[in-house]
Every structure is written in C-alpha cells, then in structure tokens.
Amino acid sequence: MLKYTEAQNIITSLARSFGQEEIALEDADGRVLAEGVPADRDYPPFNRATMDGYAIALRDWESGVRGFKIQQVVYAGQVAAAELTAGTCYKIMTGAPVPLSADVVIRREDAVQTDDTVTFNIETVKPFQNIARKGEDMHEGDVILQKGMVCNPSVISLLASLGKVKLMVKSLPKVALFTTGDEVVEPGMPVLVSQIRNSNQYLLKSLLRKWLIKPAVYQHIADDQEQLKQHLTKALNCDMIITCGGVSAGDADYLPEVLESIGVKKLFHKVAIRPGKPIWCGQMPNGGLVFALPGNPFSCHVTFKLFIETYLIACFGLPKPALSQLPLLSAKAKKVNLDEFFPARVSNDGLLSIAFNSSGDIKSALVADALAVHPADAGDLIAGNKVMFISL
Ligand code: AMP
Ligand code: MG
Numbered sequence: 001m002l003k004y005t006e007a008q009n010i011i012t013s014l015a016r017s018f019g020q021e022e023i024a025l026e027d028a029d030g031r032v033l034a035e036g037v038p039a040d041r042d043y044p045p046f047n048r049a050t051m052d053g054y055a056i057a058l059r060d061w062e063s064g065v066r067g068f069k070i071q072q073v074v075y076a077g078q079v080a081a082a083e084l085t086a087g088t089c090y091k092i093m094t095g096a097p098v099p100l101s102a103d104v105v106i107r108r109e110d111a112v113q114t115d116d117t118v119t120f121n122i123e124t125v126k127p128f129q130n131i132a133r134k135g136e137d138m139h140e141g142d143v144i145l146q147k148g149m150v151c152n153p154s155v156i157s158l159l160a161s162l163g164k165v166k167l168m169v170k171s172l173p174k175v176a177l178f179t180t181g182d183e184v185v186e187p188g189m190p191v192l193v194s195q196i197r198n199s200n201q202y203l204l205k206s207l208l209r210k211w212l213i214k215p216a217v218y219q220h221i222a223d224d225q226e227q228l229k230q231h232l233t234k235a236l237n238c239d240m241i242i243t244c245g246g247v248s249a250g251d252a253d254y255l256p257e258v259l260e261s262i263g264v265k266k267l268f269h270k271v272a273i274r275p276g277k278p279i280w281c282g283q284m285p286n287g288g289l290v291f292a293l294p295g296n297p298f299s300c301h302v303t304f305k306l307f308i309e310t311y312l313i314a315c316f317g318l319p320k321p322a323l324s325q326l327p328l329l330s331a332k333a334k335k336v337n338l339d340e341f342f343p344a345r346v347s348n349d350g351l352l353s354i355a356f357n358s359s360g361d362i363k364s365a366l367v368a369d370a371l372a373v374h375p376a377d378a379g380d381l382i383a384g385n386k387v388m389f390i391s392l
Pocket of ligand 2 (some may be wrong): 181295
C-alpha cells in the first residue's frame with residue numbers, strides 16, 4: 001500500500017493550472033496573483049515630511065541662521081508656491097511634499113514660533129532628518145509584487161497604493177461535489193433511526209470555501225451504479241471531482257468501478273493511513289483529478305487536508321506549507337501499522353491529543369486546531385516525544 005507521501009507525490013506530479021482571469025481589486029482577497037506588478041512611480045513620489053514641523057535649508061543652518069521667517073504653510077496634498085529664499089522656512093505638515101530647496105525638517109516639539117518667525121531649541125541637525133526621500137521605498141518599474149503571491153491584506157493595500165484596480169489572478173477550479181449513500185439524508189429533513197445526516201456535504205463545502213471555491217455542481221447520489229454513472233459522466237468536464245462515500249469494501253461501494261467505467265484512470269486505491277485508508281484517486285480524460293474520499297466524517301476531513309489541499313497548493317503554485325513539530329503532552333499508544341492522524345490542540349507547552357472513538361465520531365475534529373501524525377514505524381509515543389502536525 002502507498003505511503004501518504006507517495007500518494008501526495010503522484011497527485012502533485014499531475015498538478016496543472018486552472019487558467020487565469022482579470023478581477024477587480026475589490027474581489028482580490030485570498031486570490032493568487034498571476035502577474036508581477038511593478039511600481040507605477042517612485043515611492044514616496046516626492047520628498048515627504050514625516051513629522052509636523054518646519055522645513056529649512058541645511059545650508060542656512062550651517063551658515064549660522066537660527067531664526068527663520070515662515071515663507072509658506074504647506075499642508076499634505078499641497079505644493080509650495082516657490083523655493084525657499086535665504087533665511088526662510090516652510091511650516092509643514094506630515095505627508096506634505098518638502099520642496100527641493102529644503103532638506104531638513106525640525107519637529108514642531110523642538111520649535112518656538114512667534115508670529116511668522118520660528119527658532120529651535122536643538123543644537124544640531126542632520127541632512128534629510130524627518131524627510132522620507134523620493135524613491136527610497138521603491139523605484140518606478142521595480143516589480144514589487146511577484147506572480148504567485150496570495151492577496152492578503154498587505155498585498156491588497158500595496159496594490160491599491162500602486163493604483164492597480166484590476167489584476168490578473170489564477171482562476172479557481174471548476175469543482176463537482178457528490179455525496180453518496182442510501183442512508184444519508186439532507187439536514188433539516190425527517191431522519192429515521194437508521195439514517196445519517198449529510199454532514200460531509202457541509203464539511204466539504206466549508207473546506208472548499210477556505211480556498212474560495214464554490215462547487216459548480218453539487219448532488220447527493222444514491223448507492224446506484226446507473227445514477228452514479230450518469231451524474232459523474234456529466235461532471236467529466238470539471239477540473240476536479242470530489243466524491244465522498246462508497247469507496248471501501250462494502251457491497252454498495254460502487255465508486256471505483258463506476259469511475260473506471262466512465263474513463264477515469266485509477267492512480268491509486270487505498271493509502272497506508274488511518275483514518276482515510278479507502279481513498280481512491282484517478283485522472284479524468286481532460287487531465288483533471290477525481291478524489292473519491294471515504295464517507296466517515298473524520299476520514300473525509302483528513303483526506304481533504306492531505307490530498308485535496310496538497311493538489312490545490314501545487315496547482316496554484318503556492319509554497320508547500322512547512323510541517324510544524326511540537327512535543328506531545330500525553331502518551332499515545334500505537335494502534336495499527338499505518339500512519340495515524342489524530343486531532344490535537346496546539347498550546348504553548350505542546351500538543352494536546354484529543355480523544356475520539358473512531359473515524360465515524362462526528363465530534364472528532366470539533367475542538368482540534370491541528371492534525372498530528374503518529375508515524376507507522378514510531379511505536380507508542382510518550383509525553384515529550386516530538387510530533388509533526390498540520391494546522392486545521
Ligand atoms: P462509506 O464510505 O460510504 O462506507 O461510509 C462510511 C460511513 O460514513 C458510514 O457510516 C456512512 O453512513 C457515513 N457517511 C457517508 N457519507 C456521509 C455523509 N455525506 N455525511 C455523513 N456521514 C456519511
Ligand atoms: Mg456509503
């Protein structure tokens with residue numbers, strides 16, 4: 001049986017772009033840049049006062065002038081009418097352009113103004129003190145934002161500063177999502193004792209939403225080969241198909257067989273992990289992937305994190321997230337000879353393992369913020385053993 005890392009390698013080797021599109025800056029949160037963005041001008045675009053104060057010429061100060069006549073008050077957004085004449089200064093506000101003839105700004109706190117004359121209670125000044133110089137942050141034409149960057153608040157703010165209101169981003173995949181099972185009913189509908197509510201539909205939609213993906217198609221399908229075939233065939237033009245349930249060894253687990261019958265090439269069936277072992281993965285004739293996840297809610301969650309997210313990261317060209325490590329706070333016995341994933345909470349002291357009954361325990365991941373790995377070959381873990389985890 002494949003190790004999960006081997007399965008991940010197969011998946012990432014088949015990663016492909018979902019295309020690119022132009023969007024408004026307004027809609028850019030979380031999207032991945034498909035273009036590099038250059039500075040449209042120097043930043044700051046002018047010598048900018050960084051303090052409220054008085055702008056003088058260093059040459060006047062050095063020739064012994066200590067009392068300056070205010071030639072003009074310059075507010076942010078204004079341009080001074082004329083350059084300084086000898087012995088004069090501007091009263092200047094933070095953010096205002098400092099004219100070229102001035103090269104020192106003295107803070108208002110260090111000044112004494114009487115009518116239109118100002119003196120200063122400091123001994124020395126330095127060239128360009130309290131002035132952010134034109135182009136010191138970036139030069140016109142410098143590519144400041146690189147292709148592949150995620151539009152987080154800092155990126156979005158910078159794009160706005162650069163006047164970039166339309167941008168090319170990587171397109172999101174067209175996803176078809178199917179849940180399966182005769183026993184599964186829609187939440188909100190009457191439920192018999194033998195029935196289970198369709199939580200995975202909501203789990204998977206919520207996990208996809210974190211990637212800004214809204215499935216183009218969603219359908220619940222009974223355990224019926226013909227119906228499965230019909231719905232899945234219609235979805236073969238998607239970038240990704242995600243199904244859940246019907247991939248284990250039961251008599252009604254038709255997914256692998258049906259998928260192969262409509263031309264989806266099997267990449268692997270079963271991975272040496274717990275939970276999630278029955279996962280089936282294949283490639284559609286159009287090159288896109290099918291992830292057939294097991295139906296147990298925790299298995300579904302774990303396999304989404306391990307395989308679907310790995311695929312999305314590779315398709316969007318994002319950096320592989322670094323695996324974190326923390327000491328485990330309590331002992332944990334090894335149950336099976338598989339890489340076991342268990343829900344955990346991250347604290348300052350280490351990783352707290354969360355008890356759960358089985359992969360069908362619907363509260364397994366409730367208070368977890370991490371998915372920790374108990375490697376197949378590790379044996380029992382004791383408190384203090386370092387454990388790898390991925391954030392949930
Ligand atoms: P399966 O993978 O189809 O054998 O299902 C494994 C377990 O997961 C069974 O107990 C199912 O009832 C349950 N299950 C399957 N699909 C869902 C779903 N969409 N929501 C919640 N539980 C499910
Ligand atoms: Mg089923």
